[in-house]
Amino acid sequence: MAITLDKFIIKEDKREEKKDKEELKEYLEEGIEESIYEEEEEPEEVIERTSFEAETPKNTGILYLLSVSYSAIRNKAFLKLYDPEKGKIVFWYDDTGHKPYLFTNQSIEQLSSKVISHPGLEKFEEVEKYDLLYDRKIKVIKVIAKDPLSIGGRRDSLREMIENTWEDNIRYHECYTYDMNLIPGYTYMIKDGKLIRVDQQINYESLKSSFKDLPEERLKYLLEWFPLLSTPVPNYRRIAIDIEVISEYVDRIPDPHTAKNPIVCVSLVSSDGLNKVLMLKRSDVREGIRPPELSENVEIEYFDSEIALIKEVFKYLIEYPIVLTFNGDGFDLHYLWKRAQLLGMRKEDIPIIMGRDIALLPIGIHIDLYKFFHNHAIQVYAFGNAYREVTLDAIASSLLNMKKIQIERSIAELDYLQLASYCYRDALIALKLTSENSNLIMNLITMIMRISRMSMEDVVRQGISKWIKSMLYHEHRVRGYLIPRQSDIEALKGIASTTAIIKGKKYMGAIVIRPESDVYFNVVVLDFASLYPSIISRWNLSYETVRCIHEECKSNVVPDTKHWICKKRIGLMSLIIGMLRDVRVKWFKHKSKDPSISEEERNWYKVVQQALKVFLNASYGVFGSEVFPLYCLPLAESTTAIGRYIIRETINRAREMSLRVIYADTDSLFIYKPTEDQIYQLQEWAESKFGIDLEVDKRYTFVTFSGRKKNYLGVLDNGIVDIKGLVGKKRNTPVFLKQAFSDMTQILKEVKTPEDFKYAKEKIKEIIQNCYNNLKNRKYTLDDLAFKVMLSRPPDKYVKTTPQHVKAARQLQDKGKEVKPGDIISFVKVQGPIGVKPVQLARLDEIDIEKYIGHIQSTFDQVLDALGIEFEEIIGAKKLEFFTN
DNA sequence: GCGGACTGCTTACCT
């Protein structure tokens, strides 16, 4: 049945109707209340027990699925869907009687004797599953439970009592998502109380022509995914919240576990024009003068009591479908939750569901941007390392070019308008972070939800390995494949067959060719487009195809290893990763650069392209990580081994063509002065031999190598200075060095011919000499001289050695300042036995000048080496002079 | 008891 509505096709979801419908359960057994946390390493399943509910309409327009949850009160799964017309959440409760379950290979007799009296047991069912590892159908028993905690999460859960279980550690709301083939972030409707998936009309003919080289099976799979990557994302109605609390200490965040001090200010900024600051009236505070940062449209509302203020905030938490905070899990919502209780509210009347480190909402979705920006994959692949420190200020300045408002005094000492302006800015930044670039972040989150099949609150809190896990689990479930246990894969596939170059690593990685120290004009960089995903796709790599069980495949060996690859089946990982790669490269990346479409449209393609890139970039790495449930060393190892083979063969081929390969790293080759024809020939050769595109990545006017790997500086044909790995560019290098280094790159930027170097060299010598003189004459400030190093753990957790930044951090602690992991410690090198001091405690006259001269040398040597200049030759004479002083 | 050679630890980077 298909009804056409506008440009959408609507069709019935192909979910099977369950025969025996469970009656709605009003009450759960007692005693669960306190044991809602899983003991496992898995993030706890937060079980909702509040009485807040959204509407459950029988008929709706287009809705976007934001989240799949489990209601403990009704003991069933339910969906939170976003209605873009009303800007509200609606609920839809499961109508199939779906129940949590696990699989086991125990017989029903064995099971009966063990668990038949378990109060949470519903029934046993024999089902057929496909065992990918052994390439055969198997019969297993599905043990169905009455509620999620009876499967796992308690000491006496079924999974603790049954041996040989599978799929027993999937959280119930995820299990439900996969089984119902739900796509979070995607479009649905409710019709006569039924949930219906809504697909966008796709022009399949034009698509097929873009992918005409693809084998049938791969193309079919790609077309299934296409609508989900092409459907637009709504402009979500959302509100950002930030709270301020009185605090005794200037440098310490109030503790939400005790929530001793009052909440005095809350700002609310929404996508639909709300700009409000709620302020607690206090007798000793003056109104003050409205600062220019606090624009006239910001409404300030005063409250006589704190609880009245909090209750007003709660109205917005219920009202809005999406609530944004920066560290709301760890602070804002946690504090509100605790504080409301201290002021007499009952837990079940508070519209916040508090887990251990996570704050959820009963109706809407809470996005903690701190957690999202903390995600390494997002930091690196989506934002290209644009922000270094995960603080609101650092992120806002790099992504929005906007700063937090600086306050000199503690919260308690500010007047009303100063406080309002400070608090308002933080909420404004949070909202703007999600609206920038046509709602880039919200679009990205939604695309990641669709690809990973994860709910919004999970996507923003979990990392790339969880996203990929979820995507793959879904693919297993829809195909009827049993999800193997990590131990099943390891037992069958064994361990690695290569030795890593780095001590402590599990297998060998990529090749890096050491460059000769020199300056090279006219260099072209070729690189293999997404090499590892392409290898996984082209070589049919998957955990079941690497070292498969078929005797006849053993001849199909992976170069450099003892592994072989299946010739009989398409590998599941190969299929999925290959599809993501193809659709990204051949469609979205292409479209994001298409000048014939609008910028708005290009931006959309860019987002999809970025989301796919995040998955692809991590798709090989997860298989080499023990934390990944489908961990498979031979798979990761085969990927890098084939990568080494490809780059080695390509270098050899280039040399046969009399090309000079001056440097190579993993998937890239730097070629000296090739002709266009030579480039073309090499590309053709590589593409026909390996089936992987070899693209021109960059063209350098010149590039200087210091002789070190992963360490060079060049000027591109578009005039941009491209610096990799040099000390002068690292974030922990003192500002005075970075500045001098940057001055040097400005000189190099102007170099067009080898002759220009004469002049450039003289200028560079001058820069270095100036830098040296300024240092010697103590012209630099302490901030200029500071090294800024991130603390990765609490200072007392460094037991093997005490690095300098830890020494500095401990000095700060002694002075009563709080330091924690993630903080960046600024310190200078001083004379004396300890050798370092935090900038806050140091004096300019105790700086260890000799140490800093060493740093000038090592920073500039990385470039001087290539130019054939000796550092001593620049400052040699000066150095003597210095000593005689 | 002291200093250079060496290894290991830590951070930040590259692909």
Added chain:
DNA sequence: ACAGGTAAGCAGTCCGCG
């Protein structure tokens, strides 16, 4: 809590030295 490979600087240890 995606991988391995590399640079740099310092901390700590070992060993030889009549």
